[in-house]
Amino acid sequence: MRGVLLFAGAWLAAGCAAAPYRPATDDTVVTTVARRAGMPEIRQLQARLAAAPADLPTALALARRYVALGRAEADPRYFGHAQAVLAPWWGRADAPPEVRLLRAQLLQNAHQFSAALADLQAVTVSQPRNAEAWLTQAVVQAVQGDHAGATASCARVTTLADQLAGFACLAAASANTARMAASERLLAATLERSAGAPDEVRVWALTLLAESAARRGAAGTSERYYLMALALAPNDHYLLGAYADFLLDAGRPAEVLALLRARHRIDALLLRYALALRAAGGQRAALAAAVAELQARFDAAAQRGDSVHLREEARFMLHLRGEPAAALALARQNWQVQKEPADLRILLEAAQLAGDERTARAARDWMRRNGTQDVMLAGSRP
Known part of the structure; x- marks a missing residue:
């Protein structure tokens, strides 16, 4: 089930990376890197792949580890590492379905939706019981505003994955439609019956419920869901941004400043922090610094063609x-x-x-x- 929901977060857009920084001297400490879970496994896979670069099972395992790390850290560099691992198969129209699914997910992350859909449609034809492929396809279709297509893909997910994942998919597909409230009620009822569901599935469902409740004006219900989700995933970058938006809409910028004070590495979170500084007033120097930093990051993205x-x-x-x-x-x-x-x-x-x-x-x-x-x-x- 965790594999199926690996890219549920594709609906929940990740923040972009910071602008390039060149230290003034060679002994400047740029950052202190935390010890990350799974790095010994990654090093083992790297060594195995270096010895046999065309070993597909090893390449797939390493690429998936990079993708998971990229999502956890909101760091697009790991997606680049994943693509590099898949280089022997990346440009092939006849790539194995497992490669095409990963390629589609990486293309989706880069907003290359048409190319991603081409791969996903091929995978769902060759592997019609691949729940992850159907879910990723629903993600892309919903982002593009193809609600009918996303709903049809989610219907396949409901037959292949557990009920909570299937109804979360349907709720996300309905977010911009007249079915939003009905999907919210169905998802809420399903969540109550799904106490044993994996935390990442519950966080996804709770976030969808919080956003849906906020859009229909039920602020108290929305905040309750947000706080339940944050209790399970306090470092989820998308969730933090969504809750910050909720607080900004509620006129509570001081709480946003407290929530995001140490989370400026992610551009989307720095943006919310700067919006909260502006709304709170009285911190002109901090606001000017945040705006300048954001401008530098957007300028760097433009130079990269991002x-x-x-x-x-x-x-x-x-x-x-x-x-x-x-x-x-x-x-x-x-x-x-x-x-x-x-x-x-x-x-x-x-x-x-x-x-x-x-x-x-x-x-x-x-x-x-x-x-x-x-x-x-x-x-x-x-």
């Missing part, structure tokens, strides 16, 4: 730089790639503040067609 975090950059430009036209350009570019609730929100906010009624009207039309429910869409996020 457009994965357009949504975060749009929020930065709108709410910290006060440049709605630039924010709207980023939000539009982001909307072409992904259509999650947060993508819709920044598009509508930027359009409203930029005075672009045409784009705002198109966003509202999209909401009506899909039955989107979100009490905050008409307002402004701090």
Whole structure:
């Protein structure tokens, strides 16, 4: 089951890496690296693969370890390591299904959704009982706004994985539709009956429930779910960002500052911290430093050709730089790639503040067609 949910977090976008830093002298301590669980196993796999670079089982095992570490650390470098391990098979159209699934997951992480779907569709044809492939496909379809496709893929997950994972998949697929509230009720009931489910599945379900409750205006219920999830996964980067957004919407920036005070390595969390500094007031130097650091990181991403975090950059430009036209350009570019609730929100906010009624009207039309429910869409996020 843990293997099936390895990429459930693909719905929960990870933060981008910091800008490159060049130390002034060779003896400068750049960082202190914590001892990570699983590193002896990784070293053993590295040695085995060095001795036999075409050994597929070893390559797959090492790539999966890198992917898991990359998600745990929110560090994209490990995804690059995984791709390098798969290099002998990476460009092959006839790559084994196990490689195609990993390749699809890495492509999804890089927002190369069309290429990811091509691999996933091939895997689900050759291995129709591969629950991880169906789940990853549902992830990509939902991010792209293909709710019908995501629901169909989730239906396959419900027949292959445990009930909580299947209904969490369906709830995520329904997040931007008129089925959101019904899916929330079903997921909540299933969670109550799933006391023995793995923690990562429970955290995913609790986070989905918290976000759904917040979108329909049930703040007390939402916070209860957030706190339950944080009790199980206090270092989950996506969960911390989602709860920080909840607190910002509730006008509680001081709690965001306490929550994220030592978590600035992840760009998405530094963004929330800076938004909280702005909302709290009185810390102008700290806010200026956070804004400068974020700008440097976004500039570095642009130099790399990295457009994965357009949504975060749009929020930065709108709410910290006060440049709605630039924010709207980023939000539009982001909307072409992904259509999650947060993508819709920044598009509508930027359009409203930029005075672009045409784009705002198109966003509202999209909401009506899909039955989107979100009490905050008409307002402004701090």
